[in-house]
Amino acid sequence: MNIGTASDKSGLPPKTIRYYEDIGLLKPGRAENGYRDYSMSDVHKLRFLQRSRGLGFSVEECRQLLALYEDKERASADVKAIAQSKFGEIERKILELRELQHTLQHLVAHCHGDQRPDCPILETISGRN
Known part of the structure; x- marks a missing residue:
């Protein structure tokens, strides 16, 4: 899907989506024509980032949380430590x-x-x- 559709499905503006790509939080595929090609997995990550930011997590904290989310062997203690720090x-x-x-x-x-x-x-x- 193109960035407009990804924007509609995620609720994030295209500018934010491009920013997340620029800083390496999102790596969409490319279509044959060279345009970005967002998957539903990318949209899910965008929603994850939107909710994380909505909870007050910084971009770097979101990066850590996203990495933990994608790591199926993560320790929940690592996630909890980030959340407790933000809570404090x-x-x-x-x-x-x-x-x-x-x-x-x-x-x-x-x-x-x-x-x-x-x-x-x-x-x-x-x-x-």
Whole structure:
């Protein structure tokens, strides 16, 4: 199938599919005319990559996961280690976002939001508080 059909079946834009090919995540065959010829296996890999990226895995982590997926003698411990690492990273980001939320909530609560020029939000951002 051509890239348009692979795009429709995978839900990924052609540009992303070409990018994945350029970085070696996908290696479609070539038709006699030299055009890319995507198989259902390629579409399945594209869906795998799309879901992996949707879970927050980096391109390199997706590369590792895809290699493990294709390795029928893999140890599930290897997959779990990658997922646990990502889970920890997400937990740290959530904590950082909660801290930011708390700080902004405090600043918004203390800003008068009227015609006065003084504003604790700007004072904090400028480092003058």
